[in-house]
Amino acid sequence: MARKNAQSGGNGLKLALAWGFVGIPLCWGVIQTAINALKLFQ
Amino acid sequence: MSILSKDRIIARPGFSRWLVPPAALCVHLCIGQAYAFSVFNLPMTKLIGITKSAPDDWQLTDLGWIFSLGIFFLGASSALLGRWVEEGGPRRAMFAAALCWSGGFMVSAVGVYLHNIWIIYFGYGVLGGFGLGIGYISPVSTLIKWFPDRPGMATGMAIMGFGGGAFIASPLSVWLMSKFSTATHVGVAETFIVMGAIYFCFMMVGATIVRVPAPGWKPEGYVAPAQARKRITNKNVFVYQALKTPQFWLIWWVLCLNVTAGIGVLGQASAMSQEMFPARVTAVAAAGFVGLMSLFNMGGRFFWASFSDYIGRRNTYFVFFALGTVLYAVVPYTGGIRSVSLFVLCFLVIISMYGGGFATVPAYLKDMFGTRYVGAIHGLLLTAWSMAGIFGPALVNYIRAYNVAHGVAAREAYNSTMYVMAVLLVIGFICNFFVKPVHEKHHMSHEAADAMGMAD
Numbered sequence: 144m145a146r147k148n149a150q151s152g153g154n155g156l157k158l159a160l161a162w163g164f165v166g167i168p169l170c171w172g173v174i175q176t177a178i179n180a181l182k183l184f185q
Numbered sequence: 186m187s188i189l190s191k192d193r194i195i196a197r198p199g200f201s202r203w204l205v206p207p208a209a210l211c212v213h214l215c216i217g218q219a220y221a222f223s224v225f226n227l228p229m230t231k232l233i234g235i236t237k238s239a240p241d242d243w244q245l246t247d248l249g250w251i252f253s254l255g256i257f258f259l260g261a262s263s264a265l266l267g268r269w270v271e272e273g274g275p276r277r278a279m280f281a282a283a284l285c286w287s288g289g290f291m292v293s294a295v296g297v298y299l300h301n302i303w304i305i306y307f308g309y310g311v312l313g314g315f316g317l318g319i320g321y322i323s324p325v326s327t328l329i330k331w332f333p334d335r336p337g338m339a340t341g342m343a344i345m346g347f348g349g350g351a352f353i354a355s356p357l358s359v360w361l362m363s364k365f366s367t368a369t370h371v372g373v374a375e376t377f378i379v380m381g382a383i384y385f386c387f388m389m390v391g392a393t394i395v396r397v398p399a400p401g402w403k404p405e406g407y408v409a410p411a412q413a414r415k416r417i418t419n420k421n422v423f424v425y426q427a428l429k430t431p432q433f434w435l436i437w438w439v440l441c442l443n444v445t446a447g448i449g450v451l452g453q454a455s456a457m458s459q460e461m462f463p464a465r466v467t468a469v470a471a472a473g474f475v476g477l478m479s480l481f482n483m484g485g486r487f488f489w490a491s492f493s494d495y496i497g498r499r500n501t502y503f504v505f506f507a508l509g510t511v512l513y514a515v516v517p518y519t520g521g522i523r524s525v526s527l528f529v530l531c532f533l534v535i536i537s538m539y540g541g542g543f544a545t546v547p548a549y550l551k552d553m554f555g556t557r558y559v560g561a562i563h564g565l566l567l568t569a570w571s572m573a574g575i576f577g578p579a580l581v582n583y584i585r586a587y588n589v590a591h592g593v594a595a596r597e598a599y600n601s602t603m604y605v606m607a608v609l610l611v612i613g614f615i616c617n618f619f620v621k622p623v624h625e626k627h628h629m630s631h632e633a634a635d636a637m638g639m640a641d
Contacts, residue, residue, distance in 0.1 A: 154201045161207035161394060165214060172352025176476045183473030
């Protein structure tokens with residue numbers, strides 16, 4: 144049980160790191176594009 | 186190189202399958218840069234003149250070939266190397282893609298430094314094009330195997346990354362060029378070197394994370410259907426056997442027509458919006474419209490592919506073709522009633538379905554031909570993209586030019602193009618209608634499957 148908990152905790156950290164690694168630059172790019180897209184409504 | 190082999194990346198018990206989509210995104214976010222290559226076009230016309238083009242500087246027409254070559258070699262390499270990618274596993278393919286893609290940037294940097302366009306054609310066009318093709322198909326079958334319960338969503342996530350890669354690359358390229366440029370230097374070569382290095386590292390993270398499921402692995406609680414459903418097979422078709430089926434060619438046309446309809450207007454969106462609504466849509470607003478379309482192109486990839494898990498792949502394409510036909514037919518009307526908001530809404534939905542078409546097709550192939558060679562078959566199908574990339578923009582440009590030359594007002598010059606696109610989508614609807622399950626004579630026998638390592 145303890146081993147399973149440790150495994151799921153380790154997976155959680157790996158998941159956060161992996162998704163953060165791709166998600167942060169993607170979000171930054173999307174925000175930059177959205178800011179430019181707002182010019183359509185100005 | 187055993188570290189790259191498929192056997193070395195079989196997941197151990199407890200591995201979370203949710204680590205595989207970010208691995209795929211590591212690759213697709215990098216190769217998606219291709220959509221943003223145009224940010225280099227203008228600076229590359231001033232490598233000698235610096236502030237303005239000198240007589241010996243490259244012309245935009247010379248530079249346009251770089252992107253075209255890249256897309257051509259994307260289709261060619263994914264078709265040629267699909268089987269190699271499929272049989273060697275995702276890590277080897279991702280590593281090869283990283284080498285080709287970043288190598289393409291490095292070679293292009295040399296081309297810029299020596300001011301030799303042929304080196305750039307080879308670097309970004311050929312080498313980078315191979316990186317694009319191998320990278321694009323590398324995670325597809327792996328994702329489908331990890332997510333047998335949600336194959337559309339899984340491949341949609343990866344292919345969404347290809348649409349999103351330009352969002353990162355575009356501002357990053359502009360920022361890097363601003364840092365490297367001086368009064369006597371544009372800074373393109375250095376930007377290529379830095380981007381090549383960043384992309385190599387990023388893609389290698391994906392290659393390190395990626396795993397294939399152990400033989401017989403299934404998601405917790407998932408029960409594979411014992412019998413094949415109406416249009417979802419549980420058999421496999423060998424990659425080259427798929428070419429002999431009408432289903433492959435019907436889906437080829439389905440993709441080609443869906444992409445043709447979208448890609449033509451994607452490239453002309455800015456000019457079209459300004460010409461259809463003169464004085465109402467400025468150049469700045471048109472740039473915003475293009476940005477908004479890119480967001481819907483990316484979002485549509487995830488949304489429609491995920492949606493296809495619920496309504497089925499064939500029905501999803503029926504929606505694309507039926508709704509697309511109506512929307513294209515409505516566009517001239519929006520110009521007639523001067524409704525910019527309705528015009529924008531029509532194109533945002535159209536472009537979401539353009540992206541959705543790319544993202545849904547791997548799962549469609551999996552439903553028809555099974556999981557074993559789906560990546561390789563997908564590679565062959567991408568030739569439809571290459572074809573559409575030529576015909577779509579040409580159709581829009583030539584029909585508009587013909588209309589203008591025959592005295593049609595600029596604001597109405599796109600109307601007939603929209604009706605042509607609507608007709609193409611009707612043809613796509615008919616092709617999709619004729620997609621039936623693959624005849625069992627095309628299925629791999631148990632002996633052939635065992636001989637080819639069907640354990641995975």
